[in-house]
Amino acid sequence: MQRKLRMAMIGGGRGSFIGAVHRMAAALDGQIELVAGAFSADPECSRLTGQDLFLDADRVYPDYVTMLEKESLQPVDKKVDVISIVTPNHLHTAPALMALEKGFDVVLEKPMAFSLQEALLLDKKRKETGRELLLCHTYTGYPMVKEARARIANGELGIIRKIYGEYPQGWLHTFLENTQHKQADWRTDPARSGAAGAIGDIGTHIFNLIEYVSGLQVHQLCADVNTVVTGRKLDDDGAALLRFNNGASGVLMATQVAAGEENKICIRVYGDKGGLEWHQQDPNTLLLKWPDRPAEIVRTGASYVSEAARHNTRVPAGHPEGYLEAFGNLYRNFALFLRAKASGQTPSVVVADYPGTTEGVRGMAFIECMINSSRSSKKWTDLTV
Numbered sequence: 001m002q003r004k005l006r007m008a009m010i011g012g013g014r015g016s017f018i019g020a021v022h023r024m025a026a027a028l029d030g031q032i033e034l035v036a037g038a039f040s041a042d043p044e045c046s047r048l049t050g051q052d053l054f055l056d057a058d059r060v061y062p063d064y065v066t067m068l069e070k071e072s073l074q075p076v077d078k079k080v081d082v083i084s085i086v087t088p089n090h091l092h093t094a095p096a097l098m099a100l101e102k103g104f105d106v107v108l109e110k111p112m113a114f115s116l117q118e119a120l121l122l123d124k125k126r127k128e129t130g131r132e133l134l135l136c137h138t139y140t141g142y143p144m145v146k147e148a149r150a151r152i153a154n155g156e157l158g159i160i161r162k163i164y165g166e167y168p169q170g171w172l173h174t175f176l177e178n179t180q181h182k183q184a185d186w187r188t189d190p191a192r193s194g195a196a197g198a199i200g201d202i203g204t205h206i207f208n209l210i211e212y213v214s215g216l217q218v219h220q221l222c223a224d225v226n227t228v229v230t231g232r233k234l235d236d237d238g239a240a241l242l243r244f245n246n247g248a249s250g251v252l253m254a255t256q257v258a259a260g261e262e263n264k265i266c267i268r269v270y271g272d273k274g275g276l277e278w279h280q281q282d283p284n285t286l287l288l289k290w291p292d293r294p295a296e297i298v299r300t301g302a303s304y305v306s307e308a309a310r311h312n313t314r315v316p317a318g319h320p321e322g323y324l325e326a327f328g329n330l331y332r333n334f335a336l337f338l339r340a341k342a343s344g345q346t347p348s349v350v351v352a353d354y355p356g357t358t359e360g361v362r363g364m365a366f367i368e369c370m371i372n373s374s375r376s377s378k379k380w381t382d383l384t385v
Contacts (some may be wrong), residue, residue, distance in 0.1 A: 112360025141326030157271030197234030
């Protein structure tokens with residue numbers, strides 16, 4: 001395939017934070033070109049967004065149904081390859097199902113769906129159609145997260161015993177829902193966000209990061225989910241004790257009421273030989289800890305890192321690689337995977353390393369398990385899917 005992949009976007013109109021991030025990430029490597037979109041439920045907003053992005057007016061649509069119908073009928077040399085869906089949670093499943101049915105590959109914001117049932121439908125549809133789906137768990141795209149995963153997979157920490165995952169934010173420490181704050185309005189609305197607020201929004205991120213880095217799966221948890229700010233309709237704070245499928249235990253924390261915090265993501269993993277620690281606020285650094293020798297500092301761009309870390313590193317050592325680059329790594333790997341598939345080649349392991357419907361189903365099962373556990377008088381609730 002000697003051309004850029006053509007992409008259309010659903011959502012991401014004027015005033016959208018995540019739509020702009022997706023567009024930057026998709027464009028970062030010159031692999032993907034945005035050519036069409038239905039950017040808002042408001043047709044005028046969609047039209048104006050298309051103007052802002054200098055798109056052909058004929059390929060800017062008033063709604064996603066019209067867009068998918070018309071784009072599926074485009075000639076081969078113009079037809080879209082990928083649909084990027086950046087809408088609120090309640091508008092993930094319907095457009096994703098239709099896009100897959102129409103023969104498009106899909107990029108989808110997390111959590112994957114409004115409910116576990118919807119997530120299972122999406123997973124089934126992807127398998128039936130043979131299309132591909134990228135789920136945007138951004139933090140798995142950092143080079144030092146890849147390195148942490150590789151070190152654990154290689155057995156350097158030994159048998160994993162303890163895992164801590166934290167995601168504190170502070171932006172919802174006051175009641176913003178009555179201030180015309182677009183993000184607060186939909187993320188705290190059960191009709192648009194789903195059964196969970198903070199647990200769905202950022203809890204799924206840290207849950208995914210824990211399972212991705214460790215290579216383990218949570219099979220039981222004991223949760224405490226709270227709504228701290230008076231008047232809020234969904235949770236803004238939560239934590240859980242975790243039990244993993246190898247016998248390890250852990251702790252997960254996700255809160256949006258930690259006043260003064262931004263996105264202070266941290267993961268710590270301890271085995272019987274050593275431990276590691278990664279912080280998003282210092283993303284180029286991975287700290288390795290040993291019981292019998294000094295700690296090691298592993299840095300992005302160094303010659304000694306794993307193939308996975310090297311593949312997802314863009315600039316020489318000492319240059320910060322942050323959120324947009326990590327996001328871009330997801331899009332690049334997805335694009336390279338689709339190119340290999342279209343050419344009849346087997347994608348390499350590092351290219352095939354991106355979150356998909358399997359992780360999406362796990363995330364929705366996590367949300368439901370957290371809510372059920374918090375409401376239950378039982379100490380442990382099984383996480384099964």
